[in-house]
């Protein structure tokens with residue numbers, strides 16, 4: 547089965563096999579990682595390894611802290627303004643789809659929000675023209691969602707601003723090379739390109755930690771407090787962090803982010819070509835901003851969609867339904883999706899078209 551689920555998503559098979567081998571007895575300790583104290587030397591070594599590997603993979607300098615948090619990326623939609631707006635009265639957001647709108651809606655509970663640009667009027671099929679952005683340089687930060695998981699819009703150029711840029715990379719972290727030093731903060735829920743659900747990762751520039759007002763924030767919410775306590779104010783999601791470390795190890799063994807990026811470009815090209823070369827399938831996104839990770843598409847004849855989904859599932863191509871809010875189809879092709887999976891999908895699509903067009 548090739549699993550095209552948008553998240554929790556397919557993990558590399560090699561990682562699952564290793565986790566299975568170590569499940570009952572981690573490194574000869576006679577216990578599972580799930581059963582270890584988070585304060586034990588063993589678990590601390592896992593957490594330290596995960597941070598070191600992520601730093602190497604993404605080129606994260608010592609100017610940044612890596613935090614493991616609970617509450618998912620959605621929790622961070624609130625935690626970010628709660629931490630970073632101390633001393634400011636507004637934050638800027640670029641609205642490119644469902645996830646950025648959710649992030650800005652949550653931020654409004656904590657601060658005034660300036661919508662610096664939005665593509666809502668064109669149904670979120672593109673990215674705002676940067677020359678028309680309304681960025682208030684007195685704001686606490688500029689928030690962006692470089693990959694909209696539901697809409698399938700991805701952009702990596704950064705707007706010109708002196709504000710710290712805060713990026714929700716939940717669905718494209720580690721899928722392509724980026725220059726971390728251009729960001730104030732990068733965050734991501736784990737359950738797509740990092741590991742299982744239960745942990746989210748924040749990469750925060752250290753000077754921004756000074757904004758966390760520990761007296762006003764819930765103890766476990768403060769980025770400064772999390773950094774001081776090495777993400778262990780309370781019990782962290784130990785097993786999820788362990789699996790993230792195994793995924794990072796797998797990435798290092800497979801050429802790192804640069805190799806993943808080439809692999810992801812090739813997979814996305816194959817799938818978009820199949821869609822574009824047919825009048826039976828279509829993808830509505832501005833070609834300049836099509837996501838390499840999440841590829842939504844519809845059939846010219848909407849009535850055939852349920853047939854497509856039932857037959858593809860039966861053919862071992864799992865979870866191709868679009869998000870419940872938009873319908874249609876969506877293939878999520880994160881790092882762990884092999885080229886063979888995309889080839890199988892494209893072959894199925896051609897065959898389906900021949901039978902039903």
Ligand code: PLP
Pocket residue numbers: 553617618619620621645691693694695696714715716717735736746
């Ligand atoms: N941001 C993006 C871009 C996402 O794709 C998702 C989930 O799919 C989220 C945020 C929410 O993540 P979580 O479920 O970890 O709160």
